[in-house]
Amino acid sequence: MNRGNTVDRVPQTAELSPELLALLACPVADCHAPLIARDGRLVCSRCGLRYVVGDRWINLIPEEAEPTEGR
Ligand SMILES: [Zn+2]
Numbered sequence: 001m002n003r004g005n006t007v008d009r010v011p012q013t014a015e016l017s018p019e020l021l022a023l024l025a026c027p028v029a030d031c032h033a034p035l036i037a038r039d040g041r042l043v044c045s046r047c048g049l050r051y052v053v054g055d056r057w058i059n060l061i062p063e064e065a066e067p068t069e070g071r
Contacts, residue, residue, distance in 0.1 A: 016042070016053070027060050041066070 016037050025032045026044040033046030041050040042058060048068030052059045058064070 024058070024060070026062075028062050045066075 026033045026035060028047055031047045033044050035042040036045050040053055042053055043050050049062060050066040
């Protein structure tokens with residue numbers, strides 16, 4: 001189905017500036033380690049939780065983060 005109007009898709013890259021990364025820390029109570037951008041996720045350098053990053057948002061809820069893969 002072809003609708004009349006077209007929407008230009010603007011390529012969005014989840015770019016995380018070093019300044020922003022420096023402000024972010026793992027929200028887990030006894031962790032608070034720096035986060036590392038990897039594979040479109042923010043990975044905690046300590047507990048290994050992988051926080052999901054969207055176009056303009058970062059989900060820093062530990063319960064919704066992905067557990068680290070293996071060891
Ligand atoms: Zn952590």
